[in-house]
Amino acid sequence: MTVAVVGAAECDLGHTGRSAQHLLAQAVRRALDDAGLRLCDVDGLATTSRLPATQLADQLGLCPSWTDSADAGAAVFERYVARAVQAIEAGQCAVAVLAYASDQRSARSRRLGGGYDRGTPEAQFEQPYLPLWPLSYYAMTARRYLHTYGLDRGDLARVAVAARARALANPAAFRHGAGPLTVDDVLAAPLVSSPLGTLDCCLVTDGGGAIVLTSLDRARHLPHPPVAVLGYGEAVTHAAMATPEDLLTTGVAASGARAFAHARREPADVDLIQLNDSFTVSVPLGLEQLGFCPPGSGAAWAGTPVNTTGGGLSYGHPGQLGVLLVIEAVRQLRGGCGPRQIPGARTALVHGTGGIGSSHATVILEAA
Amino acid sequence: MSIDTEIPVDEVTEPWWELTRQRRLAVQRCGVCGLAQLPPRLLCTGCGGDELELGAAGRRGIVDSYTVVHRAPAPDVAVPYTLARVRLVDGPILLTRLVGDFEPRCDQPVVLTWLPLPDGRALPAFTREL
Numbered sequence: 331m332t333v334a335v336v337g338a339a340e341c342d343l344g345h346t347g348r349s350a351q352h353l354l355a356q357a358v359r360r361a362l363d364d365a366g367l368r369l370c371d372v373d374g375l376a377t378t379s380r381l382p383a384t385q386l387a388d389q390l391g392l393c394p395s396w397t398d399s400a401d402a403g404a405a406v407f408e409r410y411v412a413r414a415v416q417a418i419e420a421g422q423c424a425v426a427v428l429a430y431a432s433d434q435r436s437a438r439s440r441r442l443g444g445g446y447d448r449g450t451p452e453a454q455f456e457q458p459y460l461p462l463w464p465l466s467y468y469a470m471t472a473r474r475y476l477h478t479y480g481l482d483r484g485d486l487a488r489v490a491v492a493a494r495a496r497a498l499a500n501p502a503a504f505r506h507g508a509g510p511l512t513v514d515d516v517l518a519a520p521l522v523s524s525p526l527g528t529l530d531c532c533l534v535t536d537g538g539g540a541i542v543l544t545s546l547d548r549a550r551h552l553p554h555p556p557v558a559v560l561g562y563g564e565a566v567t568h569a570a571m572a573t574p575e576d577l578l579t580t581g582v583a584a585s586g587a588r589a590f591a592h593a594r595r596e597p598a599d600v601d602l603i604q605l606n607d608s609f610t611v612s613v614p615l616g617l618e619q620l621g622f623c624p625p626g627s628g629a630a631w632a633g634t635p636v637n638t639t640g641g642g643l644s645y646g647h648p649g650q651l652g653v654l655l656v657i658e659a660v661r662q663l664r665g666g667c668g669p670r671q672i673p674g675a676r677t678a679l680v681h682g683t684g685g686i687g688s689s690h691a692t693v694i695l696e697a698a
Numbered sequence: 699m700s701i702d703t704e705i706p707v708d709e710v711t712e713p714w715w716e717l718t719r720q721r722r723l724a725v726q727r728c729g730v731c732g733l734a735q736l737p738p739r740l741l742c743t744g745c746g747g748d749e750l751e752l753g754a755a756g757r758r759g760i761v762d763s764y765t766v767v768h769r770a771p772a773p774d775v776a777v778p779y780t781l782a783r784v785r786l787v788d789g790p791i792l793l794t795r796l797v798g799d800f801e802p803r804c805d806q807p808v809v810l811t812w813l814p815l816p817d818g819r820a821l822p823a824f825t826r827e828l
């Protein structure tokens with residue numbers, strides 16, 4: 331363990347009226363301020379393919395020696411943590427900034443059917459049936475999950491209820507002032523793609539953020555206690571809805587197992603779980619696949635805290651949640667999260683999922 | 699069903715699509731390892747071989763999972779409709795639709811039917827076995 335996260339910040343969240351590129355620059359500035367570093371210290375930069383690092387570097391007046399701009403959905407930021415660690419260890423850059431921002435709520439750019447590239451097999455063999463993308467995939471996963479374990483929609487609703495309760499303790503959450511949610515509220519909300527209703531689905535908000543990584547040696551001279559990257563793992567499983575043999579054996583398992591092995595940790599060591607919750611079913615299935623609890627029991631999970639911000643369901647979801655999952659983990663491990671602080675939190679697991687459960691990356695962070 | 703644009707084909711998948719004009723469902727079989735796969739690919743996902751041929755698929759399948767879409771992905775699309783993952787007796791899973799008046803469930807047996815397309819091709823769909 332030689333590299334640490336030294337800066338972390340969100341850009342504005344919700345309905346901002348701002349454009350993505352300026353939200354992105356705002357996130358970078360705030361994360362650098364948090365790290366006690368300046369723009370001229372940055373020589374590594376990663377964003378997503380939607381707003382490539384080339385563009386952001388120009389916007390910021392940087393000529394970085396390491397960049398990345400991959401298209402791997404929300405998993406990409408957990409993957410970038412691994413890539414940044416490797417780049418810093420290899421001497422390719424000294425200070426890496428990983429940044430994301432979206433104006434999807436202000437720009438009304440989110441489409442239920444998603445966007446199929448005409449050159450893909452899915453454009454021929456899946457799009458003609460008009461699935462909601464990614465929603466219908468998670469809906470079929472949820473249906474199979476409920477069928478296999480003899481559960482019903484009420485069991486999944488508890489996940490949304492718990493997320494709202496956490497958002498009420500987080501002033502930055504989009505639903506912070508919305509009041510508590512009940513299982514009946516979730517069940518009464520209109521169905522979108524059964525068994526998932528509107529309150530089983532993540533929010534659509536503007537937002538994003540940035541994190542700053544550098545060597546652990548340098549991190550010890552910066553303002554905040556460093557949060558070391560202890561280990562990481564990845565997995566890619568499919569692009570098409572028809573490909574997975576079993577909807578309930580996801581890439582979370584392989585990615586998580588690789589990260590635990592790399593970090594030499596196990597689920598019992600983890601004080602905080604930050605898990606992509608684009609849909610309610612992702613939480614119980616994710617906890618089970620990571621090895622925190624047995625199959626079919628995740629909806630009743632009351633162990634290690636999960637998604638302390640309120641998550642994608644009640645905090646905010648700017649299209650790709652990955653960077654925000656890391657930011658909250660860093661804050662919790664530093665301490666000082668106010669009413670939502672997990673006392674003595676020392677180790678966090680962050681798992682990002684992209685596409686239709688297609689790409690996965692897990693990072694294990696520890697207060698150094 | 700409403701489909702805005704003509705469904706694309708490529709040089710590997712075109713023969714499969716042509717068979718749908720005769721309402722024939724095909725799977726691609728590997729001459730080396732025997733694996734059946736869909737959609738048609740250049741290489742076998744089982745062994746990497748390229749000796750692949752289209753062969754007739756069985757008409758029966760099992761519903762792996764399904765979802766009823768209540769919110770239209772585009773303004774001209776009528777809802778609700780039922781999407782499903784159906785596992786063919788030959789092995790491959792298809793994303794498809796369930797049609798006809800029945801309450802679907804996971805692990806239910808279903809049988810092939812066709813949804814005609816304006817250009818004479820057709821989309822495989824499934825319905826309850828009589």
Ligand SMILES: [Zn+2]
Nearest residue numbers: 728731742745
């Ligand atoms: Zn083969």
